[in-house]
Each structure stands twice: as C-alpha cells, then as structure tokens.
Amino acid sequence: LNEEPDSYNSFDIGSDGLIYATLGGDVTTGQIQIINMVEKNIYPVLSYGEVLFNEHSGNLNHPQFVDIAVGDCTFIYVVEQYSKCVYVYDRDGTLVSVFGGEGTVKGRFSIPVAIEINSKGL
Numbered sequence: 123l124n125e126e127p128d129s130y131n132s133f134d135i136g137s138d139g140l141i142y143a144t145l146g147g148d149v150t151t152g153q154i155q156i157i158n159m160v161e162k163n164i165y166p167v168l169s170y171g172e173v174l175f176n177e178h179s180g181n182l183n184h185p186q187f188v189d190i191a192v193g194d195c196t197f198i199y200v201v202e203q204y205s206k207c208v209y210v211y212d213r214d215g216t217l218v219s220v221f222g223g224e225g226t227v228k229g230r231f232s233i234p235v236a237i238e239i240n241s242k243g244l
Contacts (some may be wrong), residue, residue, distance in 0.1 A: 132189045140164075144187035144200055153187055154200060154211065166215035171202050193239035206231045 132145040141157040156165040171185025187200040187209075197218060198211045210219040224233050 127227045131187060134190050134192050135155065136195045140195075142190050142192045142198060144190045146186070148183050148184065153185060154190065154198065155217075158184045168215050170200070170215075170217075172205065173211055174204050176204075188234070189236045191239045192238045199237050199239065201234045201237050205232070206234055208234070208237060 126149050126150070128145045128149055131144045131146040133141050133142045136142055139159070143155045143157060145153050146154065147170045147195040152163065152165075152167040153170050154165055155163040158164050171187065173185070174183045175181075176183050185205075187203045188203045191199045193199075196213065198213075199208075200209050202209060205222075206224040207220050207222040209217065210221075212218050222229065222234065224230060224232070226232060
C-alpha cells in the first residue's frame, strides 16, 4: 500500500519560528497544525470547524481550511471554504470565536480565500 501524506493548503510562520499550517484533502481531524523544528505537529489533533450538510449534493462537507494566519502567536485564524467563516483558536486548540459567513453585507464573505493579521494583531 503506497499512501501519500496529506498535503498542506496554506501555512504561516509565527514570530516564534514555528510553522502554522492547514491540511488539505479529506481529513477529519488535525486539520490545523503547528509544526516544530523537527517536523512534528505540536497542536492538538482534534476535529476543527464544523461539518455542514450540502443541500445540492446531499453529502456532508467536512471543513476545508484554505488559509491560516497567526499574529502574536496567541490566536490562530483559519478561513473555511464551505461555511465562509473565520475560526479563531487559541494555542490549546480551543475555539475562541467564529465570524463571517456567506453574504454580501459588511462582515460576510462571498468567496474567502485568504486572511492576514496586521501589526496590531487584527
């Protein structure tokens, strides 16, 4: 059996020198990783985001994080393509906040593909 490892959708390098990454593909746990200097994930291997029912296909959509950003290494921000939300997690893998969603009004997203943290951590 020749299995390929999961690929990464995006990554960000924190001020702590660690690599913050999101996994692509059909993974249901460990979608968010913090990779240390010896290439080991040190972030809790949990199920992040939320599973959504796709009315068009009748299937369940597992979260697909398309981008990740880290400010002062306190919070991790990830963009999810199906819910069109930004999920904010702390260093322990605890969900802190969710914002966004699909829409065209202020605070909503049509097709979110990237996120960036400015010098003020916003």
